[in-house]
Structure formats: C-alpha cells, structure tokens
Amino acid sequence: MPPITPQRPRLTVLGTGYLGATHAVSMAELGYDVLGVDVDEAKIGKLADGQVPFHEPGLDELLQRNLATGRLRFTTDYAEAARFGDVHFVCVGTPQKKGSLAADLRYVEAAVVSVVKNIHGRALIVGKSTVPVGTAEWVEELIAKHAPEHAEIEVAWNPEFLREGFAVEDTLRPDRLVFGVKTEWAKEMLDKTYRGVYELAAAEDREVPVVVTDFATAELVKVSANSFLATKISFINAMSEVCEAAGADVTQLARAIGYDLRIGNRFLRAGVGFGGGCLPKDIRAFRARAEELGVGAALNFLSEVDEINLRRRQRVVDLAAELVGGSLAGKQVAVLGAAFKPNSDDVRDSPALAVARKVHDAGASVVVYDPEGNENARRDLPEVSYAASLDEAAKGAEVVLVLTEWEEFRHADPVALADVVNATRIVDGRNCLDPELWRAANWEYRGLGRP
Structure with a gap:
C-alpha cells in the first residue's frame, strides 16, 4: 500500500523560463511550498532576488510576496530538489x-535524469512542456534506466495552456486541466497538487473542468489546440489575400462570419500573423x-498554414514600399512593435521583428520602438536603431509600421504624430487602428486585407 501523501504536496519546478517561473510563483501564491530549479545560475540569482527575467504583468509582485513568505525558493541543485519535492514539474x-x-x-x-537519479522515495514526475506524442513513455524509460533501485x-502529463500577458491568471484560474495518467495514485497526487486551484474556483463559484486521460491524448491536446488556433489565424489571413485582390474588407468579412456560433469571432483578426515561442x-x-x-499526410495542411503566416510578413514590406513610391532604399521607417504580442517582451519568431529585418535588408533606415521588448x-536584431518612445521612433519617418497592437499604439493621436513624421503614411499590420480617424488626419492608411 502506498504511503499516505500530504494534503498539499511539496512541488519542484524544473526549468525557470517563462512557463516554469510563472508556474512556480503562481503555485506558491496558492499556498504550496515550491522550489524552482534551473542550471542557469544568473537566472536563479535574479529570481531569488525578486526579479522576474522577462515581462509578465503582475508576476513581479507575486514573486516578491511569496519569497517573503518562505513558500518559494530557487536553487541550481537537483539533489536538493529531489529531497524536497513530492511532485516534480518538468517545465523546460x-x-x-x-x-x-x-x-x-x-x-x-x-x-x-538530473532529478530522478537523486530520488530515493516515492515521487511523481509531471510533464508540462509541450512535447511530441510518445514523450511520456520515453520519460518512463529514462526513469527506469537512471532512478535508484528502490525509488x-x-x-x-499535464500540458500548460498559458497565454503570454495573461499567464498568472491562466495558472490560478485555468479554463481546464488535463491529466494524462496511468494510475489512481498519480491522479490523486495531481488532484492534491491542484487543490488550491479547485478551492479558488469554489470560492468564486466557478468550475474547473478536468479531463483525465492517457499519456498520448494528454500530449496531443496542447499541439492540437495550437495547431487549430494557428489554422484559424492563417485562414483569416488567407481571406485577407483574397480581399486585397477583390477589393473587399477582411475586417467586415471576419465580423460577419464570426457571428456564426460554429466559427466564433476569436482569432479572426487578419494581420501580420502569429509568432512567439509556441505556435x-x-x-x-x-x-x-x-x-x-x-x-x-494528415497534417500536410499545417505546411500551408505556416506558409500563409510567413507570407503576411512580406506583404507588410510590400505595402510600405508601395506607399513610399516603390522602393524602401534610403527611406526612414518607424517600426512600432518588436514583441510578438502586446503585454510581453517575447521576441521569439516575432512577425514584427521579422518585418523590421526585411525592411532593413531592403535598404531602409529602421527605428524600432516597443514598450517592453526593445532590449x-x-x-x-542589432543592425537597426531603437527608440525610447513612440515619438522618438516616428521622428522624421517617411512611413510608420504598426506591428504589435500595444494600447499605446492603438490609441496614438494621429494629429499629434503628424507633427513628428516626415510623411503621413502608415501601414496597420495588425488592423488595430481606426482607418477613418487616421485618414481624417490626412494620413495615407493601408491595412492588411482592407481596400
């Protein structure tokens, strides 16, 4: 008979990047004792000092508060993690x-391998990283090979569904939990691990759907969800290409089809496409x-999803060139946005930064401004210049490109900005501006998929 497990197991989080640090801090906020582990000494040092090494709204305050309570600590020592934890989350x-x-x-x-070779009792290894189907079975083989004899x-497998910019909320108040398990003990341990989530939901009169399934299904949930979202985004961007050729307005098209409950209106905003470290x-x-x-053959369509997404980046460059007379060579271009989405400093596979690079390669002088992503x-992309404000980026520009839909850009004053630029030309790469407002201020406005 297995030993009695604590009502709130002690948790380790292996890997303290975006997923791991957010998970560690949020679980501590729910009342768990948590140890974050990473081989990066500099990263661990910053976290232990109360500094989040990336931008995520609200996370700094939670980190500092839970360090102060003693519920949250960080280490580079996997042996310490093995001694400490009942449940070990893999978040690399x-x-x-x-x-x-x-x-x-x-x-x-x-x-x-680093943690299991030091475990001498009973423990649960929980994968949260997004992995190919079959990985959980492979992890079992690693454990059989490297764990001590009596462990x-x-x-x-417990996939994550975090949205950058909303990751704390998504951890504390998930829209669902997926448990890929083989035994009742593993399921019981995950229930105890998420007891804090259940209690918060009950206090707010909410329910948290829990899907208990096998390893393979749990592993497929995240990549299937991401593939569906990517497909939906690329679909509306494909319609954007058709709208441009036909003289139609993709924003009105998206609005009309979005009323169909079978389709829905989310992720139907045409623009420069998706990016980031996941999709x-x-x-x-x-x-x-x-x-x-x-x-x-079942997933051949994802190749075209990827291609449509990448084509949108070049389309922004082409629109900018059209506005300035056919060539960007020697032109000064303001790029507003570097992160792949607002409320983040993540520039991994960012469409905004990819466009900035293409414009630079076309011979333009590029000045980039992002409220959080400049560093x-x-x-x-060290080849271009960076500004500390929107006005500084736009000063003397012959065309402005809006490539990340930060609130600061969405609500920019076109009249005031007209006094800063050299020419009032703007490409709305996210379809986040009001065309009538900008045109009324005598701007040449171009949006993707709009007449």
Missing part, C-alpha cells in the same frame, strides 16, 4: 531542432512527429 524548453522541424528534447532529458517514481515551432514539430508515425529585440 522544447525548441525546434536546428536543420529539422522536430522538437529538441535534450532539456527534458537532462532535467528528468518509486511515476509519470503524468510556429509547435505546428512544425507536430508535422515532424506525424511523419515519424506514418501519418504525415530583447536589440540582442536579436
């Missing part, structure tokens, strides 16, 4: 392999895994 990155569409699982392997270690690499890894399983963007 799974980037795209160089020269391949497949996911790179080296960090998953390193984290699992009792089980595996579960692009996840749909590519999903295609690669389907090929390995012999069902690659990360400068490391990724």
Whole structure:
C-alpha cells in the first residue's frame, strides 16, 4: 500500500523560463511550498532576488510576496530538489531542432535524469512542456534506466495552456486541466497538487473542468489546440489575400462570419500573423512527429498554414514600399512593435521583428520602438536603431509600421504624430487602428486585407 501523501504536496519546478517561473510563483501564491530549479545560475540569482527575467504583468509582485513568505525558493541543485519535492514539474524548453522541424528534447532529458537519479522515495514526475506524442513513455524509460533501485517514481502529463500577458491568471484560474495518467495514485497526487486551484474556483463559484486521460491524448491536446488556433489565424489571413485582390474588407468579412456560433469571432483578426515561442515551432514539430508515425499526410495542411503566416510578413514590406513610391532604399521607417504580442517582451519568431529585418535588408533606415521588448529585440536584431518612445521612433519617418497592437499604439493621436513624421503614411499590420480617424488626419492608411 502506498504511503499516505500530504494534503498539499511539496512541488519542484524544473526549468525557470517563462512557463516554469510563472508556474512556480503562481503555485506558491496558492499556498504550496515550491522550489524552482534551473542550471542557469544568473537566472536563479535574479529570481531569488525578486526579479522576474522577462515581462509578465503582475508576476513581479507575486514573486516578491511569496519569497517573503518562505513558500518559494530557487536553487541550481537537483539533489536538493529531489529531497524536497513530492511532485516534480518538468517545465523546460522544447525548441525546434536546428536543420529539422522536430522538437529538441535534450532539456527534458537532462532535467528528468538530473532529478530522478537523486530520488530515493516515492515521487511523481509531471510533464508540462509541450512535447511530441510518445514523450511520456520515453520519460518512463529514462526513469527506469537512471532512478535508484528502490525509488518509486511515476509519470503524468499535464500540458500548460498559458497565454503570454495573461499567464498568472491562466495558472490560478485555468479554463481546464488535463491529466494524462496511468494510475489512481498519480491522479490523486495531481488532484492534491491542484487543490488550491479547485478551492479558488469554489470560492468564486466557478468550475474547473478536468479531463483525465492517457499519456498520448494528454500530449496531443496542447499541439492540437495550437495547431487549430494557428489554422484559424492563417485562414483569416488567407481571406485577407483574397480581399486585397477583390477589393473587399477582411475586417467586415471576419465580423460577419464570426457571428456564426460554429466559427466564433476569436482569432479572426487578419494581420501580420502569429509568432512567439509556441505556435510556429509547435505546428512544425507536430508535422515532424506525424511523419515519424506514418501519418504525415494528415497534417500536410499545417505546411500551408505556416506558409500563409510567413507570407503576411512580406506583404507588410510590400505595402510600405508601395506607399513610399516603390522602393524602401534610403527611406526612414518607424517600426512600432518588436514583441510578438502586446503585454510581453517575447521576441521569439516575432512577425514584427521579422518585418523590421526585411525592411532593413531592403535598404531602409529602421527605428524600432516597443514598450517592453526593445532590449530583447536589440540582442536579436542589432543592425537597426531603437527608440525610447513612440515619438522618438516616428521622428522624421517617411512611413510608420504598426506591428504589435500595444494600447499605446492603438490609441496614438494621429494629429499629434503628424507633427513628428516626415510623411503621413502608415501601414496597420495588425488592423488595430481606426482607418477613418487616421485618414481624417490626412494620413495615407493601408491595412492588411482592407481596400
């Protein structure tokens, strides 16, 4: 008979990047004792000092509060983590392999092996990283190979569904929980791990749907969800291409079809496309895994989803060139936005930064401004200039490109901005501006998929 487990198990979070740090802090906020673990000493040092190494609204305050309570600590010592935790969350990155569409699982392997070789009792390894289907079974094989002889270690898969900019809320108040388990004990441990989430939901008179399933289904949930969202975004961007050719307005088209409850209006905003550290690499890894399983044809459509998304970036460049007379060479261009979405400083596979690079390569002088993403963007694209404000970026510009829909950009004053630029030309790469307002202020306005 298994030993009695505590009502609130002690948690470790292996990997303290965006997912891991957010999960560790949020679970501590729910009342759990949490130990965050990472091999990056600088990152651990910053977190231990109360500094979040990325921008996520509200996370700094929660980090500092839970460090002060003593519920939350950070370490680089996996042996300490093994002694501390009852449940070990694997939250490391799974980037795209160089020269391949497949996911790179080296960090998953390193984290699992580092902790399980030091576990001598009973513990649960819980995968949260987005992985190819079949990974949980592979983790079981790693445990069988590396765990001490008398250790009792089980595996579960519990995919994350965080939205950058809303990650704390998504952790504290998830719209669903998915448990991929093989035993009742593993399910019981996950229930105890999420007791704080259940209690918060009950206090707010909400329900948290819980789907208990097998490993493979749990692993497929996240990549399937991301693939569906990417497909929906690329669908409306494909319609944007048709609208441009036909003289139609994609924003009105999206509004009309969005009233259909079978379709819905979310993720139907045409623009420069999706980016970030999840959707692009996840749909590519999903295609690669389907090929390995012999069902690659089932996901061939994701190749076109990816291509449509990438085409939108070039379309912004083409519109900008059209506005300035056909060539960007020698022109000064203001790029508003570097992060792949607002309320984030994440520039991984950012459409905004990709466009900035293309405009620079076309011979333009580019000045980028992002309220949070400048520092990360400068490391990724040092060839262009960066401004500390919207007005500084736009000063002397011959065309302005709005590429991330920050509130600051959406509500910019076109009359005031006209006094700063050299020419009143603007490309709305996110369809987030009011065309009538800008045209009334004598701006040449171009939006993707709009006449």
